Amino acid sequence: MGKYILKRVLQFIPVFIGVTIILFAMKAIVPGDPISMITGGRSVPEQTRLQLEVQNNMIYGDENGQPIYDENGETIPVPIWEQYIRYMDDLLHGDLGTSYSKKRPVTDIFAEKYPYTIKLALCAICLEAIMGIGAGLISAVKRYSFWDVLVTLVTSVLVAVPAFWLGMILQLIFGIWLKDLTGGAFSMPISGAGGPNSPYQDWLHYVLPAFTLASVSTAYTARIMRSQLLDVLNQDYIRTAKAKGLSRRSVIVHHALKNALIPVVTYIGIDFGAMMAGAILTETVFNWPGVGYEIYRAISARDWPLVMGGVTIIVVVVMVINLVVDISYAFLDPRIRLGSSKNKE
Amino acid sequence: MAKKKHTDYVDLKDQPIPEGQHLLEVDNLKMFFHTEDGVVKAVNGVSYTLDRGETLGVVGESGSGKSVTHMTIMGLIDMPPGKIEEGDIRYRGKSLLEMTEQEMQHVRGNDIAMIFQDPMTSLNPVYKVGRQVGEGLRLHRGYSKQEALERATELLRLVGIPSPEKRVNEYPHQFSGGMRQRVMIAMALACDPDILIADEPTTALDVTIQAQIIELMKEMQQKNGNAIIMITHDLGVVADMADKIMVMYAGRPVEFGTADEIFYESRHPYTWGLIRSIPEQAIDEKKPLTPIHGNPPSLVNLPKGCPFAPRCPYAVDICHEQEPEHITTETGHYSACHFADDPEFLKFAPDTSRSRGKIATGMPDTLETSEAAPKADGAKKTGGEA
Numbered sequence: 001m002g003k004y005i006l007k008r009v010l011q012f013i014p015v016f017i018g019v020t021i022i023l024f025a026m027k028a029i030v031p032g033d034p035i036s037m038i039t040g041g042r043s044v045p046e047q048t049r050l051q052l053e054v055q056n057n058m059i060y061g062d063e064n065g066q067p068i069y070d071e072n073g074e075t076i077p078v079p080i081w082e083q084y085i086r087y088m089d090d091l092l093h094g095d096l097g098t099s100y101s102k103k104r105p106v107t108d109i110f111a112e113k114y115p116y117t118i119k120l121a122l123c124a125i126c127l128e129a130i131m132g133i134g135a136g137l138i139s140a141v142k143r144y145s146f147w148d149v150l151v152t153l154v155t156s157v158l159v160a161v162p163a164f165w166l167g168m169i170l171q172l173i174f175g176i177w178l179k180d181l182t183g184g185a186f187s188m189p190i191s192g193a194g195g196p197n198s199p200y201q202d203w204l205h206y207v208l209p210a211f212t213l214a215s216v217s218t219a220y221t222a223r224i225m226r227s228q229l230l231d232v233l234n235q236d237y238i239r240t241a242k243a244k245g246l247s248r249r250s251v252i253v254h255h256a257l258k259n260a261l262i263p264v265v266t267y268i269g270i271d272f273g274a275m276m277a278g279a280i281l282t283e284t285v286f287n288w289p290g291v292g293y294e295i296y297r298a299i300s301a302r303d304w305p306l307v308m309g310g311v312t313i314i315v316v317v318v319m320v321i322n323l324v325v326d327i328s329y330a331f332l333d334p335r336i337r338l339g340s341s342k343n344k345e
Numbered sequence: 346m347a348k349k350k351h352t353d354y355v356d357l358k359d360q361p362i363p364e365g366q367h368l369l370e371v372d373n374l375k376m377f378f379h380t381e382d383g384v385v386k387a388v389n390g391v392s393y394t395l396d397r398g399e400t401l402g403v404v405g406e407s408g409s410g411k412s413v414t415h416m417t418i419m420g421l422i423d424m425p426p427g428k429i430e431e432g433d434i435r436y437r438g439k440s441l442l443e444m445t446e447q448e449m450q451h452v453r454g455n456d457i458a459m460i461f462q463d464p465m466t467s468l469n470p471v472y473k474v475g476r477q478v479g480e481g482l483r484l485h486r487g488y489s490k491q492e493a494l495e496r497a498t499e500l501l502r503l504v505g506i507p508s509p510e511k512r513v514n515e516y517p518h519q520f521s522g523g524m525r526q527r528v529m530i531a532m533a534l535a536c537d538p539d540i541l542i543a544d545e546p547t548t549a550l551d552v553t554i555q556a557q558i559i560e561l562m563k564e565m566q567q568k569n570g571n572a573i574i575m576i577t578h579d580l581g582v583v584a585d586m587a588d589k590i591m592v593m594y595a596g597r598p599v600e601f602g603t604a605d606e607i608f609y610e611s612r613h614p615y616t617w618g619l620i621r622s623i624p625e626q627a628i629d630e631k632k633p634l635t636p637i638h639g640n641p642p643s644l645v646n647l648p649k650g651c652p653f654a655p656r657c658p659y660a661v662d663i664c665h666e667q668e669p670e671h672i673t674t675e676t677g678h679y680s681a682c683h684f685a686d687d688p689e690f691l692k693f694a695p696d697t698s699r700s701r702g703k704i705a706t707g708m709p710d711t712l713e714t715s716e717a718a719p720k721a722d723g724a725k726k727t728g729g730e731a
Contacts, residue, residue: 190356236466240423241463243480244532246452258471334516335470 002329008323012316019315020091022310024084032302039102050075057083087308093341096309101301106309110291113189114313117274117290121275123210129268132218136225136264141252151226155219169213173212174208180238209286213279217271224267228260235259261333269325273318356485358456358539363438367394368572369540376417383645387413389596391591392430397539400566400573402583402604405593408641411576414593415542419459420449430607436539446533455485462545468517474501474528475513482534500531518695523554527561534565542574543567547582554608559586573655580623584608592616595642595652602678611694612672614682615653620695627674651683659684659693706708 035044035052042050054061059075060068067075077318078086090097096106139151233256234237241255242248278292291310298306330337362368377512391414395401403411416422418434420441441452453459455507458481461467478500479493488496494513501509501626504527517525526546527602533541543562545556563586566573575583583590590607592600592615600613605612611617618637629702648655648678654664672685684690 122639236461236463237469239421240461240467240529240532241469241480243419243453243459245450246480246482247450247454255469255472261471331472335518 003144005323005327008163008326012319014098014317016312016315020088020308020312021084023311024087025078026163027304027308028080028139030302034100034302034304037304040101091312096312097168097305099298099306100303101298104302106305108132108305109294110310110313113289116288117276117278117292120206120209120213120279120290121272121287122198123206124214124275124279125268125272127210128214128218128221128271131214132221132268133225133261133264135218137257139222140227140229140233142227148226150221153224158219161215162281163212163215163279164281164285166215167208168209170212171286208284208287211287213275213282217268220266221264221271225264228263229256232260247262258332262329265332266325269328270322273321274324276317277314278322302343306315311325352400356455357437357439361436362397362661366435366438368397368399368437369395369417370433370435371414372433372435374414374417375432376413376422376432378427380645386596386647387427387644388417389591389644389647391596391598392432392593393591393598393601394608395540395589396571396684397572397618398566399589400575400587402582402587402590403574403576403593404583404590406578406641408644409593410596410644411593412544412595415459415544415574415576419453419457419542420446421453421459421606425661426497451485452483454533454538455536457540457542458538459537459542459544460526460529460546462470463549464522465549467529468525470517472512472521473516476530477517478532481532485536493563496565499574500535501528502529504530504531504534504565505557509640518538520569522550523557524559526554530558530561530565533570534571536570538571540572541576542576544576545578546575548577548579559615562586566589579662580608580619592619595647596644596650596682598679599681600679602676606676606678610678612678612685612691613682614657614659614693617693617695618656629716651653651681 005141034056035049038052040055050067051061051065054065054067055077059077062068070076076221085128087097094107096110098105102109135151136157139148143147153336187303198308229252233252238255243250246254279288279293280292280296282288283290283293284296291314295307295310295314297303298310347467366614367682371393372392374388374391375386378385378387388410390588391410393401403415405411406644408480409601413422418429418441429442430470436452436456441449442453443585469587470476474495475494478497479488479490480492482488483490484494498513500510501512506512506527512520517528519574520528526549529546541562552559559582562573562575573586575587577583587604590600590602591598592607594615600607600611600616602610607616608620611620615637618635622637637656648665649669650663650665651660651669654660655662664696667683669681669683669685671679671681673679674686679685
């Protein structure tokens, strides 16, 4: 197991290098002058502009931040590969650069935004696990019944409806149409906190965004659960369990469920990783101050340090979560945990 | 073995068999599947009786209904699509078909146990072997976890699994095929069932291991006195252990008799075909192996007349017109063939007299090697197989 984890951690390195190279290349390709981003479009004196270029690793400079000139009296541009190495060097020292638009370190900005994304993702994943597994279970156990048809129908609709549309519709229904009924509890689902003077509890703000974020994955979870359980119930070992005299309920709870859950847990785990990348659509629709919304804004503003830093952080987080998922998978399935080396047939 | 739970429930196997009844009586059982494509007559009039300590061999091609019949007896067929059309199954005089699902749960695994063809897929991959073997004991005998595990260890030792105290804590994928089938046998025998139904228990195994498994089942039968129903398509396997043999074709028994009657005095051309296709037989007689031509009929559209007629080399007009009744001899040997009592016709039967005593030892060479196979105490030889 230790060896397996080590191997997986070592795999992080090429992925990490690949992602940063792609981001760096994008930065070079996408048009737009970084200096005018930094200055907010205002014109600045030539001297200030050169200093900014030195600061941003675009031209060579001395220790005092002054540009170095060549024999022709011109500035010397830093080649892109050296820019990359400098960026990686900073990165490995925990410096993700400074946001152009916010003039604050990228690490600070994300440290502030991440808790909102994590809280929303946790709520959504709980909803997804409970509703998805529950619906799939009922659907499979009561196959072809009214409930099965209902689950199939609802999941089809949920898969087809885009999250941003669902988010807006939910706001419209619960925030505006049903305002009197809900006492306006859902009418301002923003900022993650109602503030000290809010008459409503904090968690109410999570309901609509979490439901929106979980909608599509809940539908997939229910479907995977249903098909897995039906598949497992046809396995020979289920027949063995029945032949022992176990009741149908025991067979499902004790013999089928654990086997059927293995792929479901994997899906939910991977989905949690995806949610940790920030749900750009959901967060934007609900003005949720998480990383997804922040990256959306950063891209719109061509705030490259923020985009690159944000994506780099997200890549690391997602890779770590996927590793945790794979390890938990091994705990559910002894065939992976123990390997099959002892089986000589 | 004190019972701790289910004290209100009296095990059927502890009750005496009523006068004039058998341990198990299957009486004209018909079970059809109602599907979109039509009615599949999977079990179409099966009758037999079984007594304690006896071994019944059930032989037939794939799709002849031999497994489905016994799944029906165990109550393991989903109804619908399955439906009992006719007949009865009586165990110790009590009809299994009239029992509630709860009562059947007490019978399954406790009174009648079953092992299946493929040991590779018949064990739950996510639970330890000890837990799976002990599960029946916890359910039917109310054992505690610890007691069940101890008894499971004991059972694994009995079926010849080396170092059982270590193996109970392992998972099925850590066992070889032969060892898994031993686990299945241990699991089935956990509650001392009256009847053990073995559905092609050796088909998925190597030939040498097949012999060991059969030897083990015989040994366990001698110890426990349980009856065995051995379902197989291999006449060699039943020749070696069966007292009675039922040959099935297209969902119905075509011939039933003692092992000797089936092998040496067979009265049905389908059985003759099966005998002619035993490899050992052909080698012995230096004759080419003769297959039965054609395929079994569709169980949805059974041909008119005798279902075997389309493949029968001796079929005449009446065979295509009229379904044969069972023709029974004084010894109870019956055959579903119009000519079963026609001495002229019986001359076509394969001559097995020369090999008398040879078929009966079944797989002759392999069984001798099984002498070296692990006995009840287990430990030695099996290491290589594990």
